[in-house]
Amino acid sequence: EIVLTQSPGTLSLSPGERATLSCRSSQSLSTSNFAWYQQRPGQAPRLLIYSASNRASGIPDRFSGSGSGTDFTLTINRLEPEDVAVYYCHQYDTSPRTFGQGTKVEIK
């Protein structure tokens, strides 16, 4: 199965800063089959980005996704307190689907 490795494990930033989260795949992926999820404390995950770079419905344009092949990036501009969460990358290119281990974003 495809292994997704996220870095860093934890990101601690001040409000207004930019967060850059990385996800590396053990195999090359079709760009169409990669997503990012946000999970706030005590909540179910929600889709942020699909097809590597498309924002899901209702997601602020502060969130953007990029990348292809084996390297993907989630960028959060102008960090806000509500962005405190764990972010997971996810591939649905090859069965079984897999998730990265998550990156925790904290506000200083």
Next chain:
Amino acid sequence: QVHLLQSGSEVKRPGASVRISCRTSGYSLTTYFMQWVRQAPGQGLEYIGTIHSTGGSMVYAQRFRGSVTMDRDGDTSTPTFYLDLSGLKSEDTAVYYCAILAGPASSLDYWGQGTLVTVSS
């Protein structure tokens, strides 16, 4: 708007079995895939498997084959999905989610509220 309503929390002894249900309601999707995902306390998301809305096809993550069974019943527009777990171990303690996730040519994103299964002697 699609709603996924899961059954309530369960406490089971090691070696026992449990069935989790996920009832769909709201806007009727034509065909889709239902996924099951679990999250152990303080841990990340773990994919369990996928079942088609008709029940016609199923895929299991390798580590769950033999210990997990997915099923569905009810009418075609608002079926209920099931996840059966057998031979429970303490490491199966987790919140189990049913979810309709993004897929090729799809940006659907619907999650159940989660079902906590606690395995303890």
